[in-house]
Amino acid sequence: MRKPNGLILLGAGGHARVVAELARSTGWEIAGFLAPDNGLRGVSLASPLLGDGKDLIADPSWLNEHDLFPAIGDGEIRWREFVRLTAAGARIPSLIHPSAVVSPSAQVDAGAVVMAGAIVQAGSVIGPAAIINTGAQVDHDCRVGAGAMIAPGATLCGDVHVGDHAFIGAGAVLVPRIRVGRSAFVGAGTVVANDLADGSHLKTTRRVSAFPKPE
Numbered sequence: 001m002r003k004p005n006g007l008i009l010l011g012a013g014g015h016a017r018v019v020a021e022l023a024r025s026t027g028w029e030i031a032g033f034l035a036p037d038n039g040l041r042g043v044s045l046a047s048p049l050l051g052d053g054k055d056l057i058a059d060p061s062w063l064n065e066h067d068l069f070p071a072i073g074d075g076e077i078r079w080r081e082f083v084r085l086t087a088a089g090a091r092i093p094s095l096i097h098p099s100a101v102v103s104p105s106a107q108v109d110a111g112a113v114v115m116a117g118a119i120v121q122a123g124s125v126i127g128p129a130a131i132i133n134t135g136a137q138v139d140h141d142c143r144v145g146a147g148a149m150i151a152p153g154a155t156l157c158g159d160v161h162v163g164d165h166a167f168i169g170a171g172a173v174l175v176p177r178i179r180v181g182r183s184a185f186v187g188a189g190t191v192v193a194n195d196l197a198d199g200s201h202l203k204t205t206r207r208v209s210a211f212p213k214p215e
Contacts, residue, residue, distance in 0.1 A: 006031030008066045015073035022097045067091040079147035082111045082129040
């Protein structure tokens with residue numbers, strides 16, 4: 001079903017193109033992209049490049065006539081643009097791919113995207129401007145913080161909390177009831193079985209044994 005307003009995407013890189021295809025599949029017309037044209041030569045966007053986005057607030061017609069979405073892979077920039085859009089009064093949807101499975105009791109906040117093949121189970125909350133990427137699994141009662149990234153194929157087992165702006169790498173596994181702090185980084189393929197403090201970087205497997213080694 002076609003949406004009543006066109007959608008303008010902030011960003012025009014690979015992530016934005018994936019978001020554009022996702023949005024079109026759910027009935028959005030992409031009115032255009034706002035991004036610098038650096039590196040876009042020869043890239044087909046299938047919708048016009050409207051500008052670099054710096055004059056977004058100076059042109060209220062974009063805010064009045066369209067919904068906007070921060071389609072930027074870099075978490076820091078994505079969050080900054082989400083805050084800027086929110087302050088300007090922009091309408092910002094959440095986007096969920098038709099092939100994703102999202103429980104009716106789950107919550108997906110404004111500016112968040114759930115990509116193809118992802119699963120979000122009962123009672124989970126996906127915070128604003130967060131990304132649940134392709135094939136990621138978020139089990140029951142998880143919390144994914146604002147601006148966080150759950151990369152392709154990552155698994156959050158039940159009751160896992162991921163802090164604001166954290167990054168969970170591709171194929172990582174977080175065991176049940178783990179708490180990952182704000183701006184923490186978990187490398188691809190890592191198994192996380194201990195809580196991680198704010199700003200932690202974990203790039204190797206980390207397990208907790210139920211049977212301590214004898215001294």
